[in-house]
Amino acid sequence: MKLIEKRVVLHFPGFEPLDGVAHRARYERSARQSASVWGYSVEAGAPDEGGDPLSFVVTTGAAATDETPPEEETGSAGWQTKSRIHMVDHDVFVRRLRARGTLGQIMAGFRSCAQIMLEGGMRGYFRHAWRFGLFFLFPFLLTALAIVLTAQIAILPYALGFSPWHMLWSGLLALCFFVFAFLPFSERFHTLHLFADWEMAVALGRMDRTEFNDWLEDRATAVRKALAEEADEYVISSHSMGSSVAAHVIGILLEREPEIFMGKRVVFATLGSAILQCGLMSSATLLRARVGLIARCPEIFWLDVQCLTDSINFYKVPVVAVSGHADARPAEILLIRVKQMLTPEHYRKIRKDQLRVHRQYVLGPDLKASFDFTLMTSGPMPASVFAGTDEKRIPG
Structure with missing residues (x-):
C-alpha cells in the first residue's frame, strides 16, 4: 500500500465554544498523546498568517531508532507525512447564540424545540436512535421542571x-x-449551551436564516481554495454538528462544480454520526439532497464513525438511506468503543459525562485502538484503512 506523503485535511469541529486557535491547540495535544501511544514523531506548526479558515501543517514520521538501515530511511520504515489541517470552525455562531441574555436563550431554545417537534424531528430521533431522542428532550424537560x-x-x-x-x-x-x-446547577449539564446547539440545528435544517446561509456559501469558497492544493489524499473530517456543516459546504461545492473531486482521493469522515440531528426535520430537504450528492460522488469514500456508548450519535443508522437515498452507495460504518481507547481509570472517570464521551472521537487515546483521529488525519496510511478493523494503522 502506497503511503501518504502529503495530505490536505478540512476539519469541521462540533458545536463547542472554541475558535480555530483553540481547536489547533487541542489537536496538537491529542496528536502528542497519540504519538506517545503508537510510537511515532509529530510536530504541529504554527498557524499560517492570515489563513481563513485557520490552517497549520502537521508533520508525522517514524520514530528514529539506531536499528533503521540507511536504505530504509525513505521507505516505509522511514516514512514522513505532511498534512495541512484547515479548521473550519463555527465558533462565530456559538458565541453569537450564547451572547444573548438568559431569558432570550431560554425562549430561543424552546422555540427550536417546538420547531423540531412540529417538523417530525423528535419522532425521527426516537424511531432511529431512542437515546438521541432522550438527549434532545433532556435539557428542555429539565428547564421546564425548573420553571414549574x-x-x-x-x-x-x-x-x-x-x-x-x-x-x-x-x-x-x-x-x-x-x-x-x-441556573448554576443546570450548567453541569450545559443546558443553555444545548439550547443554542438546537437553535443552530434548526437553522441548518430549515436553511431560512440569511446569516447562516451566507456563512455556508463563504465557507464553501474558502474550502474550494484549500482543495486547490495538490496532495496525495484529501480528508474531510467532521464531528457532531460539524457534520451537517460539512455536508452543506461540500454539497454546495458539488452543486457548483460536479467534477470538483475528479482525480482526487477523498475521504469524507463523519465522527459521531449526527447529520440526522438536522436531516430528520421535514424542512431539511436541501441538507438531505446534499447528502445524496456526496454519497453519489464516485471519488468520495464516506466513513461514518459511530460508538455504542455515545448516546449523542445515530448508532448503526445508515445515514444515506435514512436521508432518502437508498439507491446511493451507503456510508461505510466504523463501530468503535471508547472503552478500548482509554485506560480503565480514565474511562470510569468520563463515562457518565455524555458530552465528554462524545468528544472522544477527536481526542487523543491512552491505548492503541481501531480508531485514532490523529492517525486518520495526519498519519502515513490512507484514511480509508480505518474502515477495516484488521488494517494496519501505522507501518511496521
Missing part, C-alpha cells in the same frame, strides 16, 4: 390562603431559586 417549580414557589402563599401581598417575597424567592440555584 419556580412558579409554584411564587404562588405558594396564595395557594396556602395568605394575602396576595405575600407573593412579593415569594416571587423574589422564586427568582432567587431560578437564578442562583437552578
Whole structure:
C-alpha cells in the first residue's frame, strides 16, 4: 500500500465554544498523546498568517531508532507525512447564540424545540436512535421542571390562603431559586449551551436564516481554495454538528462544480454520526439532497464513525438511506468503543459525562485502538484503512 506523503485535511469541529486557535491547540495535544501511544514523531506548526479558515501543517514520521538501515530511511520504515489541517470552525455562531441574555436563550431554545417537534424531528430521533431522542428532550424537560417549580414557589402563599401581598417575597424567592440555584446547577449539564446547539440545528435544517446561509456559501469558497492544493489524499473530517456543516459546504461545492473531486482521493469522515440531528426535520430537504450528492460522488469514500456508548450519535443508522437515498452507495460504518481507547481509570472517570464521551472521537487515546483521529488525519496510511478493523494503522 502506497503511503501518504502529503495530505490536505478540512476539519469541521462540533458545536463547542472554541475558535480555530483553540481547536489547533487541542489537536496538537491529542496528536502528542497519540504519538506517545503508537510510537511515532509529530510536530504541529504554527498557524499560517492570515489563513481563513485557520490552517497549520502537521508533520508525522517514524520514530528514529539506531536499528533503521540507511536504505530504509525513505521507505516505509522511514516514512514522513505532511498534512495541512484547515479548521473550519463555527465558533462565530456559538458565541453569537450564547451572547444573548438568559431569558432570550431560554425562549430561543424552546422555540427550536417546538420547531423540531412540529417538523417530525423528535419522532425521527426516537424511531432511529431512542437515546438521541432522550438527549434532545433532556435539557428542555429539565428547564421546564425548573420553571414549574419556580412558579409554584411564587404562588405558594396564595395557594396556602395568605394575602396576595405575600407573593412579593415569594416571587423574589422564586427568582432567587431560578437564578442562583437552578441556573448554576443546570450548567453541569450545559443546558443553555444545548439550547443554542438546537437553535443552530434548526437553522441548518430549515436553511431560512440569511446569516447562516451566507456563512455556508463563504465557507464553501474558502474550502474550494484549500482543495486547490495538490496532495496525495484529501480528508474531510467532521464531528457532531460539524457534520451537517460539512455536508452543506461540500454539497454546495458539488452543486457548483460536479467534477470538483475528479482525480482526487477523498475521504469524507463523519465522527459521531449526527447529520440526522438536522436531516430528520421535514424542512431539511436541501441538507438531505446534499447528502445524496456526496454519497453519489464516485471519488468520495464516506466513513461514518459511530460508538455504542455515545448516546449523542445515530448508532448503526445508515445515514444515506435514512436521508432518502437508498439507491446511493451507503456510508461505510466504523463501530468503535471508547472503552478500548482509554485506560480503565480514565474511562470510569468520563463515562457518565455524555458530552465528554462524545468528544472522544477527536481526542487523543491512552491505548492503541481501531480508531485514532490523529492517525486518520495526519498519519502515513490512507484514511480509508480505518474502515477495516484488521488494517494496519501505522507501518511496521
